[in-house]
Amino acid sequence: MSTAQEAIERKEKVAFNKVQKRLRREVGRAIEDYNMIQEGDKIMVCLSGGKDSYTMLDMLMSLQRSAPISFELIAVNLDQKQPGFPEHVLPQYLHGIGVPYHILERDTYSIVQEKTPEGKTTCALCSRLRRGNLYGFAQEIGATKIALGHHRDDIIETLFLNMFYGGKLKAMPPKLRSDDGENIVIRPLAYCREKDITTFSTYRKHPIIPCNLCGSQDNLQRQVIKQMLNQWDAEHPGRLENLFTAIQNVAPSQLADTRLFSFTELEQKQGEIKRQQKLNVVNLLR
Numbered sequence: 001m002s003t004a005q006e007a008i009e010r011k012e013k014v015a016f017n018k019v020q021k022r023l024r025r026e027v028g029r030a031i032e033d034y035n036m037i038q039e040g041d042k043i044m045v046c047l048s049g050g051k052d053s054y055t056m057l058d059m060l061m062s063l064q065r066s067a068p069i070s071f072e073l074i075a076v077n078l079d080q081k082q083p084g085f086p087e088h089v090l091p092q093y094l095h096g097i098g099v100p101y102h103i104l105e106r107d108t109y110s111i112v113q114e115k116t117p118e119g120k121t122t123c124a125l126c127s128r129l130r131r132g133n134l135y136g137f138a139q140e141i142g143a144t145k146i147a148l149g150h151h152r153d154d155i156i157e158t159l160f161l162n163m164f165y166g167g168k169l170k171a172m173p174p175k176l177r178s179d180d181g182e183n184i185v186i187r188p189l190a191y192c193r194e195k196d197i198t199t200f201s202t203y204r205k206h207p208i209i210p211c212n213l214c215g216s217q218d219n220l221q222r223q224v225i226k227q228m229l230n231q232w233d234a235e236h237p238g239r240l241e242n243l244f245t246a247i248q249n250v251a252p253s254q255l256a257d258t259r260l261f262s263f264t265e266l267e268q269k270q271g272e273i274k275r276q277q278k279l280n281v282v283n284l285l286r
Contacts (some may be wrong), residue, residue, distance in 0.1 A: 003022060016203040017139045019196050026191035027059040034175040037145065041071040043186075044143035046134055049077065049090055049209030051201035052149035056189050057099065058204065060147065073158040078130055082211075089207050093206075102141070105134050106192055121220055123235040135183050143183075150187045153194040156243050157225045169255070171247050193240075 017020070045060060060073055077090045087103075094101040108129040112122045138146050150172055159171035174190035177183070189197065225265045232239045252260035277285050 005196065011142060012203065016200070018198045019203075021133070023059055023192055023196055023200055024062060026054075028063060028187045030174055030188055030191045031063070031186075034157045034186070034190075035068070036175055036188060037067075038069055039069040039071070041144045043071060043073050043145045043147050044134075044138045044141065045073055046073045046149065047075045047090060047094075048079045048149070048211070050149070050211070051197055051206060052151060052154075052189065052194075053204040053209060054208075055192075055197045055201050056147060056149040058200075060188060061097075065278065069128070073099060073100050074141065074143065076134065077101070077103050078108075078133055079103055079105045080126075080130070080218055081105070082109045083217060085213070086209060087179075088286060089209055098209065102137070104133060104137050108133070123222075135178055135180070138183050146178075146185045147181050148185060148187050149189055151192045151194050151197055152188040153226075155187075155190060155247065156229060157222055160225045160228070161221060161241070164225070169257075191244075193272070254270055 037043065043060070045053070045057050047057060057073070057075060064071060064073060075090075075094050079085060079087060091101070091103060106129075107215060108126065112126050115125055116122045134146065142281060155172045155174075159169075162168040162170040170191075172187065173272045176185050178185060255261070259265070
């Protein structure tokens, strides 16, 4: 090996170590901030075969080794019977790293193809079917938490998707209870940047499995939002950080949702404040 090649590899190793430390720190911070994991938890780690879920599993395994509490990890992949899906990849990988796992076989691909009109995107239906199957399986195996691999950029993208196309000021919470009330979902990568995850996963040489349903469709709304945010990140460094900080720093009285703030009772509250001020003055004069 040439000296130049060795220098390049050393530089890549240093860059990887920095990214790995940053990811571990951010995952640990998110878990602590939202109390995602408790003693004795049985965490079902949803593994799609993409860079995000591989990275999430690596980070959780690292924390499992060093955490002051004990918790269990079980990797679960939903084989949706997409044509050409490499069924051997995930079992081989998970067996190699010694993680308990289940491969859940459900032919949601055929359902999505049958129910989705030509020219329409498959994402919404595919997501609902996948979520329903995974939530149900979590109950079967007694999982106390379901870990999903959404990261900071996903959360910001979802905020703009809901604003631009849904008329809602809504993103993805780092932790939630499912609509049926049966499962608690956590997103340990909530503070992590996608660019760091990409760097980490590339260096680790994760065996990435592409999604033929979503990845083959052009001009998806999420891709439009992603391009917009990438341009902002390039032209205005720090803007995405400020956007995520804003998601954590909501002021309901400065918006217009009457369900979150009682605008109709401001006059009453104003009268109460004045009475309290007068009472304070009287008490001071006594």
